[in-house]
Amino acid sequence: MGRPDAAELRAFEAASGAVAVDAIVSAAAKLLIYQAFIEEETGFPKHLARRVHDLYFQPVHEEFQPRTMWSLSNAFTSAFKELEPIPQYKATAKLAGFLQTAQPS
DSSP, X not given: OXXXXXXXXXXXXXXXXXXXXXXXXXXXXXXXXXXXXXXXXXXXXXXXXXXXXXXXXXXXXGGGOSOSHHHHHHHHXXXXXXXXXXXXXXXXXXXXXXXXXXXXX
């Protein structure tokens, strides 16, 4: 087994960099979900935390596969659809403000 050439090293660096970025994004999303249901007083029903997590990390729709704030917001709103109409409205109304102010630390 010889030494890797320059192209192989660049490919490895690109692949390992993508893994590191994805891990950071995943950790940030997990922290935001935790903050939303545990740390913050948002009033989001705690029983939906796992559902939001699942919808973000294993989305039902292909367009929500990318790890973006839009996909995370969609995971929340999709989970909120399991609520009765008034609690759903209240949770959805608070979501934008939470996502704008919440910063993973």
